[in-house]
Amino acid sequence: MTQETQAPAPPRRPVRQLLAASVGNAVEWYDWYAYTFLATYIAAQVFPESADDSLVPLLSTFAVFAVGFFMRPVGGLLMGAVADRHGRRAALTTTILLMGGSSLLVGLTPSYASAGLAAPVVLVTARLLQGLSVGGEFAASTTFLVESAGPGRRGLFSSFQYVSTTLGQLAASGLAAVLVSTLGDGPMGEWGWRVPFLLGAVLSLVGFWIRRGAEETLRMPEHPAAPRPGLFDALRHHPRASLLICGITAGGTLAYYTWTSYLPTYAELSGVDKGDTLFASTLALAFFAALQPLGGLLSDRFGRKPPLLFFGLGFTLLAVALLRAVDSLTSLLLVACAGMVLLTGFTSVSAAVNAEIFPARVRAAGIGFPYSLTVALFGGTAPYLGTLFRELDRPGLFAWYVSALCLLSSLVYLRLPETAHRDLDR
Incomplete structure (x- = not known):
């Protein structure tokens, strides 16, 4: 020390x-x-x-x-x-x-x-x-x-x-x-x-x-005059890690906003009653919340890459079929819950993976900017793009877009080092 x-x-x-x-x-x-x-x-x-x-x-x-x-x-x-x-x-x-x-x-x-x-x-x-x-x-x-x-x-x-x-x-x-x-x-x-x-x-x-009343978790400088990290130090000194955050997040945020924000609208436009879409999405969200700790525990035991690949490859192979299947309350509920199971492979471990990539000195800023930028580009635009494809009379293209982006993120997951059992830099 x-x-x-x-x-x-x-x-x-x-x-x-x-x-x-x-x-x-x-x-x-x-x-x-x-x-x-x-x-x-x-x-x-x-x-x-x-x-x-x-x-x-x-x-x-x-x-x-x-x-x-x-x-x-x-x-x-x-x-x-x-x-x-x-x-x-x-x-x-x-x-x-x-x-x-x-x-x-x-x-x-x-x-x-x-x-x-x-x-x-x-x-x-x-x-x-x-x-x-x-x-x-x-x-x-x-x-x-x-x-x-x-x-x-x-x-x-x-x-x-x-x-x-x-x-x-x-x-x-x-x-x-x-x-x-x-x-x-x-x-x-x-x-x-x-x-x-x-x-x-x-x-x-x-x-x-x-x-x-919480305890501080950051290793703080002992001397007040000790140098602190600059605003762009994470981007300047860890560009590869910043790009990794973007690659890890892109498919996950698109799938997340598609299933939690756009799916009820998609179902309604496919002929499902509006009240039924709200009922199904509420049940699916409650189910999703209950799944998260289980996903986190499994990643602590078996590593971060298996759940990430389960998510990425699952959506790559099934996104098109799942979205095409939505035509009733029953199918919507099944599709919503199936998507939540797959999505848990990303959401339950993404915070841990992101934090394990960066050293403690620039960890928060290193995560914050590339993650939020990727969410804005791919997650925040998901409902708008889904609606746009439907207005262009090509609604099926949106499902292929979800599948393609999840495939790209899966390629990133394949190249990720396994970090679950490493000591965390503090």
Whole structure:
């Protein structure tokens, strides 16, 4: 051990560490998905079609674009740098405060009728902050989860990244459904859509309190003047690892967003009742969350490459057949659950694999930027491309696109070194 650094002792309270990452991550994604589920009500208040100002529809388009395709990679880079320079706990508390503040801002956004152009400006600002927070959350919580795990448990701990993400999504959709059925369209459109965001701000404070009590997992410099990693050190000194993150993530994020976000719309366009699609997707998401710890445990025992190849080759061979089979509630439920089983091979281990590729000094930023950029390019565009292919009367091409990208990621998995049983650099 040099005089410059001091290695942290293994966390004495691994359950508290797991709770700190998981609860905060669930709250982050609850806030994020609440906007998705309530977007129509928000748009009617903030982006009305009758608005005289031509900037209103432009701002509406900008909000979606900026958050989905710009702020998440920026958040991954900036918050990853915070985690590498000042510690994982500092980044985790920052991201959840950002999300809580932006959720409060959404909940308090004035209507266009009362504030004019200021209303969409406030909402765009809130969504930009949410994008920054979500982009940084994966980098910080991934490194924190994996570094908090005991020997032989990194896969198990990393699997809770998607457990908590899915629980946040289910909580947001459940609350939105209860409010809509209880209040009706009138009160819901006037004020009911604000409730989930105000609640999200309160939940963020709870997550902040839990995270403040977590133990730091980063080896911090002993001397205050010791050099800290620069913003682009990971990209500059570890370009191969950065490209590996992109290759590992591309097929996985496309399959994930296809099965969790686009599949209900795809089924509805294929003739399945809208209520049935929501029912099937909710059951499939709950099933998916339950599978994650099992996938993580198996990867701790047998390695990271087998589940990754199970996912990649499975979607390469079956994506086209699975999507073609969707034509009823029963087939949708079977296809959704089959996809979730395959997808678990990626989601349950990706956080561990990403963290094991980079040295601790630049781990968070090294993961955050290439991961978020790949998600923006391939995951965030999945629903739009699926809809575009259908509008071009070539819906089957989208399934082949999923299959092809998963094949490319499978080739990356074949070349990956096995890292499950190596000591983690700290």
